[in-house]
Amino acid sequence: MTVNQLSIFLENRAGTLTKVLDLFKEAGILIIASSIADTAQYGLLRIICTDPQRAYHELERSGVAVALSDVFAIELDERPGQIAEIVRGLSEAQIGIVYMYSFFIRGKGLLIIRADKTEEARDVILRSSLRCVPEKELIDWQ
Amino acid sequence: MIWNPNKECMSRDEMSALQGKRLHKIVEYVYHNVPFYRHKLQEMDLTPDDIRTIDDIVKLPFTTKKDLRDNYPFGLQAAPQSEIIRIHASSGTTGNPTIVGYTRKDIGVWSECMARCLTAYGVGREDIFSVSYGYGLFTGGLGAHNGVEMVGASVVPASTGNTEKHAKLIRDLGITGIACTPSYALYLAETMEQMGITKDQIKLRVGAFGAEPWTEKMRDEIQERLGLKGFNLYGLSEIMGPSVSYECQMQHGSHINEDHFYPEIINPVTLEPLPKGQSGELVFTTLTKEGMPVLRYRTRDLCSLMPGDCDCGRTSVRMSPITGRSDDMLIIRGINVFPSQVESVVLSMKEFAPRYLLVVDRINNLDTLEVQVELRQEYFTATFDTPAAIDDLKRRLVDKLRSVLSINAKVQLKAPNAIERSQGKSVRVIDNRKLK
Numbered sequence: 001m002t003v004n005q006l007s008i009f010l011e012n013r014a015g016t017l018t019k020v021l022d023l024f025k026e027a028g029i030l031i032i033a034s035s036i037a038d039t040a041q042y043g044l045l046r047i048i049c050t051d052p053q054r055a056y057h058e059l060e061r062s063g064v065a066v067a068l069s070d071v072f073a074i075e076l077d078e079r080p081g082q083i084a085e086i087v088r089g090l091s092e093a094q095i096g097i098v099y100m101y102s103f104f105i106r107g108k109g110l111l112i113i114r115a116d117k118t119e120e121a122r123d124v125i126l127r128s129s130l131r132c133v134p135e136k137e138l139i140d141w142q
Numbered sequence: 143m144i145w146n147p148n149k150e151c152m153s154r155d156e157m158s159a160l161q162g163k164r165l166h167k168i169v170e171y172v173y174h175n176v177p178f179y180r181h182k183l184q185e186m187d188l189t190p191d192d193i194r195t196i197d198d199i200v201k202l203p204f205t206t207k208k209d210l211r212d213n214y215p216f217g218l219q220a221a222p223q224s225e226i227i228r229i230h231a232s233s234g235t236t237g238n239p240t241i242v243g244y245t246r247k248d249i250g251v252w253s254e255c256m257a258r259c260l261t262a263y264g265v266g267r268e269d270i271f272s273v274s275y276g277y278g279l280f281t282g283g284l285g286a287h288n289g290v291e292m293v294g295a296s297v298v299p300a301s302t303g304n305t306e307k308h309a310k311l312i313r314d315l316g317i318t319g320i321a322c323t324p325s326y327a328l329y330l331a332e333t334m335e336q337m338g339i340t341k342d343q344i345k346l347r348v349g350a351f352g353a354e355p356w357t358e359k360m361r362d363e364i365q366e367r368l369g370l371k372g373f374n375l376y377g378l379s380e381i382m383g384p385s386v387s388y389e390c391q392m393q394h395g396s397h398i399n400e401d402h403f404y405p406e407i408i409n410p411v412t413l414e415p416l417p418k419g420q421s422g423e424l425v426f427t428t429l430t431k432e433g434m435p436v437l438r439y440r441t442r443d444l445c446s447l448m449p450g451d452c453d454c455g456r457t458s459v460r461m462s463p464i465t466g467r468s469d470d471m472l473i474i475r476g477i478n479v480f481p482s483q484v485e486s487v488v489l490s491m492k493e494f495a496p497r498y499l500l501v502v503d504r505i506n507n508l509d510t511l512e513v514q515v516e517l518r519q520e521y522f523t524a525t526f527d528t529p530a531a532i533d534d535l536k537r538r539l540v541d542k543l544r545s546v547l548s549i550n551a552k553v554q555l556k557a558p559n560a561i562e563r564s565q566g567k568s569v570r571v572i573d574n575r576k577l578k
Contacts, residue, residue, distance in 0.1 A: 007527035039529045063559045065517045069524035
């Protein structure tokens with residue numbers, strides 16, 4: 001029910017992000033959603049892509065500090081209140097959101113959430129009106 | 143003024159005779175009380191009776207920082223624990239600090255030597271003197287403190303930190319003398335200027351500066367900005383602490399308290415003694431120490447012993463300013479730091495690659511240390527996908543470094559393989575400080 005997200009450590013230096021993005025380009029892997037957690041010293045790039053396993057190996061082979069973590073990719077459509085529904089459900093179940101980000105285009109969107117209690121969060125999402133995108137669907141998710 | 147003319151102005155012949163007598167006695171003492179030295183002398187087929195005059199010193203074995211480390215903590219202590227009344231600790235090259243125990247007599251000799259320094263600087267009973275070296279395991283604070291009490295001045299144990307309060311006290315109490323690192327003196331001057339305290343509002347006239355190398359240009363700047371006369375104060379905890387040598391009013395070389403600390407200069411490679419005037423590694427033998435006496439301790443400081451007499455009237459030999467080190471030790475805010483100490487910390491944390499770079503700088507007259515480390519790819523896992531987790535890892539490294547180095551280091555995390563590899567010998571230190 002969860003998907004693999006790539007977390008990449010980036011130094012705050014010109015060119016570090018380009019190097020990583022070029023690796024995706026060369027491997028022909030599409031980045032579906034991304035976010036950067038920025039600090040004064042470094043950035044943490046999080047990426048949902050069409051082939052996380054292959055991307056992970058490509059990045060690792062190039063010496064990038066990259067980790068795979070389990071996150072929920074929840075499908076969104078045009079109805080308002082969907083994100084609120086998920087967040088309320090988690091909060092009522094005393095589940096913390098470690099981070100989340102979303103992307104939305106032409107009536108279709110993805111909400112990425114990492115929860116501090118993955119198993120419990122799974123139950124909350126299953127009980128909701130929303131659906132998680134399984135990883136195999138990401139390959140042609142567009 | 144001279145604190146102890148009887149010793150400081152002895153004729154050279156009398157001094158040599160005294161040193162010879164004391165050397166014989168100290169060799170006999172360590173032979174019977176320190177197994178490490180007894181074995182060394184036996185291996186060289188020497189007995190205390192072979193050491194009769196000061197010239198016999200060249201027969202004796204050297205002592206190194208490694209010997210101190212190998213015998214941690216009390217292996218080189220000669221006096222029984224019941225006679226030790228104080229223990230200081232300074233940086234070791236890795237892991238363990240160097241432990242030095244002092245007997246009551248040692249503390250007395252130390253105070254006497256420090257009193258000689260202060261008297262040469264012109265400090266007396268009327269002075270209010272602030273000791274702004276760190277008080278604690280470091281010998282600077284308490285070492286200088288005892289000397290100030292010995293000469294009878296009023297000591298203000300300001301220690302380090304809280305510079306604004308210190309500046310206020312200097313003005314309000316009319317403090318006339320200060321002991322600190324030369325870079326701290328400049329930082330203090332800057333703080334005073336920011337606070338609007340001007341030179342004519344303060345009464346500072348004497349500065350005892352040491353624990354780190356400094357230059358004539360720094361001396362001019364400190365003297366100009368604080369309106370005092372600045373004197374060199376040299377020492378190291380393995381030998382005693384501050385007071386091993388000191389400048390007089392001539393400010394031309396530092397007089398060594400050579401009735402207690404016998405100096406030699408050697409070639410650091412061949413270990414051959416070098417004549418006066420030639421530059422090499424400074425070596426000291428403690429002639430009177432009871433707690434932890436050392437024979438021919440290699441300081442790793444490079445300098446020369448100056449030929450000729452001093453116009454101040456003292457006959458004791460002078461050493462030139464320190465020009466460098468024969469090892470990779472750094473002095474940061476007066477504290478000795480070895481790259482190997484940082485290495486031991488980095489190696490103890492599996493999240494980091496066994497590679498690091500130290501970047502030393504001087505910003506606003508204060509030394510800064512940055513430690514760059516690389517994240518190790520195979521340990522960068524899902525646990526570290528938040529800044530909170532990465533910052534926590536960083537904080538653990540900062541804490542470990544502080545406990546080993548006794549100073550705060552800034553940690554810069556680098557991506558794997560981001561620290562430049564150099565051809566051949568790896569560069570582990572970049573020192574951007576410019577000693578002008």
